[in-house]
Amino acid sequence: MQRRAILSLFIGVVILVAAGTAVYVFVQRARADDYGAVLALCPGPDLYGYTCESGTAFAYIDATNDTQLYALDGTTTIPLPFPFTFYGTTYTEVTAVTNGNLQFNNANPAYVNQCLVDGRPAKGMGDLIAPYWHDLDLRLSGFLETELVGEEPNRILVIEWDDVPFFENPDDKVTFEVQLFEGSNDIVFLYEDVTTFTGNNGSSATIGLQSEDHGIALQFGCNQPVIADATRLRFPHPDPANAAVDSLDTAVTLTIPQSNTSLRGDTAVLPQQLALYGRAALPELRQRWLNQSPPVMSAWEEVDLLGNGRNQLILTRYSTPQNSQVTELVVLQMAADGTANVLFQQYLSDRSRPVSRLKIVETADLTQDNLPDVLLHDDVNGNLFVLTAVSGELQLLPIPGQCEGNLGVVDVDGDGRLEIARDGCGANGRVITVWDGTQFSAARNP
Numbered sequence: 463m464q465r466r467a468i469l470s471l472f473i474g475v476v477i478l479v480a481a482g483t484a485v486y487v488f489v490q491r492a493r494a495d496d497y498g499a500v501l502a503l504c505p506g507p508d509l510y511g512y513t514c515e516s517g518t519a520f521a522y523i524d525a526t527n528d529t530q531l532y533a534l535d536g537t538t539t540i541p542l543p544f545p546f547t548f549y550g551t552t553y554t555e556v557t558a559v560t561n562g563n564l565q566f567n568n569a570n571p572a573y574v575n576q577c578l579v580d581g582r583p584a585k586g587m588g589d590l591i592a593p594y595w596h597d598l599d600l601r602l603s604g605f606l607e608t609e610l611v612g613e614e615p616n617r618i619l620v621i622e623w624d625d626v627p628f629f630e631n632p633d634d635k636v637t638f639e640v641q642l643f644e645g646s647n648d649i650v651f652l653y654e655d656v657t658t659f660t661g662n663n664g665s666s667a668t669i670g671l672q673s674e675d676h677g678i679a680l681q682f683g684c685n686q687p688v689i690a691d692a693t694r695l696r697f698p699h700p701d702p703a704n705a706a707v708d709s710l711d712t713a714v715t716l717t718i719p720q721s722n723t724s725l726r727g728d729t730a731v732l733p734q735q736l737a738l739y740g741r742a743a744l745p746e747l748r749q750r751w752l753n754q755s756p757p758v759m760s761a762w763e764e765v766d767l768l769g770n771g772r773n774q775l776i777l778t779r780y781s782t783p784q785n786s787q788v789t790e791l792v793v794l795q796m797a798a799d800g801t802a803n804v805l806f807q808q809y810l811s812d813r814s815r816p817v818s819r820l821k822i823v824e825t826a827d828l829t830q831d832n833l834p835d836v837l838l839h840d841d842v843n844g845n846l847f848v849l850t851a852v853s854g855e856l857q858l859l860p861i862p863g864q865c866e867g868n869l870g871v872v873d874v875d876g877d878g879r880l881e882i883a884r885d886g887c888g889a890n891g892r893v894i895t896v897w898d899g900t901q902f903s904a905a906r907n908p
Contacts, residue, residue, distance in 0.1 A: 501579040549676055572587070592668050604626035636656045651694070762777045826871050
């Protein structure tokens with residue numbers, strides 16, 4: 463049940479006139495009942511007073527200042543050039559998320575979008591501005607950019623997601639932005655290009671505003687094709703806003719099922735398939751991934767990396783060099799009851815170092831801790847990694863340099879410790895890489 467506080471209060475203002483007569487002027491404050499629902503659909507209003515209307519009068523502004531957030535599920539803090547009030551709180555900075563949203567005093571990079579009016583606001587997302595909350599991927603292309611235009615006290619801060627690919631289909635890219643207005647505290651969503659090959663137009667995105675703390679939300683769309691190229695939406699800050707939101711008991715307890723969110727896309731089925739069929743599921747999955755477009759190759763090996771007497775399943779996946787965003791490393795632990803727990807997952811490519819054909823080349827104790835480590839090699843780009851356990855946690859350590867020649871694990875100097883030897887390392891020729899107790903370093907060229 464939700465409870466609204468009725469504020470039918472009157473203020474008595476005493477005005478002294480020349481004749482000495484006191485005249486009382488009664489001013490009625492806004493009541494909570496004058497506002498909308500706690501969880502509202504556009505056009506609103508919601509309980510705070512936000513509404514949603516056409517923003518066709520507003521022009522798209524091309525942002526040019528690159529935040530250099532080249533990540534999957536990444537966040538960056540953007541200082542606000544002017545104080546900005548949102549759901550009754552004034553902020554001086556905002557967190558921009560690769561997955562198409564802004565958050566205040568919160569930095570949740572969740573890629574699975576939630577509806578904002580599904581029993582309560584989206585859980586864990588805090589005070590949220592969501593122009594296009596979707597699983598977006600800035601690792602290899604696209605930009606998150608900012609721009610400040612206008613003159614004080616009427617400036618506009620622009621935050622733009624420019625030509626950003628979908629994670630599940632990198633050929634589908636979207637361009638949109640949020641404009642925050644100084645003084646008025648208005649918010650405008652502008653969509654430059656949101657028509658994709660799959661005709662998305664918001665059909666897998668959440669669009670709207672919320673304050674999780676107050677339990678209030680205003681939603682324009684959730685997994686519905688409600689926007690098109692050149693769509694403009696304005697959310698004017700209410701005047702006056704409902705100042706009573708802090709005293710309202712609006713929170714609704716909602717139990718949201720917890721799920722394994724460390725795997726997405728093709729590999730999301732792994733725990734379930736392994737629980738049902740055990741290791742026999744892997745050959746069938748490998749064939750399924752090979753037959754899709756683009757084709758994905760996979761290989762696996764079982765190694766006791768943690769020294770717990772049970773092997774961990776190490777899975778590598780990669781596609782063609784043109785689709786290096788697929789390259790992935792997953793480690794799972796099979797439990798006695800047949801369930802598979804994800805211990806580690808990482809996509810390896812970024813725009814500074816694409817990783818294409820990742821393969822397990824050797825298992826050996828490279829860190830001198832009496833536990834096996836796994837050496838992985840990308841034989842297209844020459845990238846090298848070591849998967850190792852550090853204090854019981856799995857880490858993937860990149861090996862410096864890129865080499866094109868032979869690769870081997872040998873005790874070069876006969877001291878009983880294994881080193882990594884590589885040929886074809888540019889001007890350095892052969893490079894010997896050693897573990898110094900904290901990291902791998904190319905210490906010497908024999």
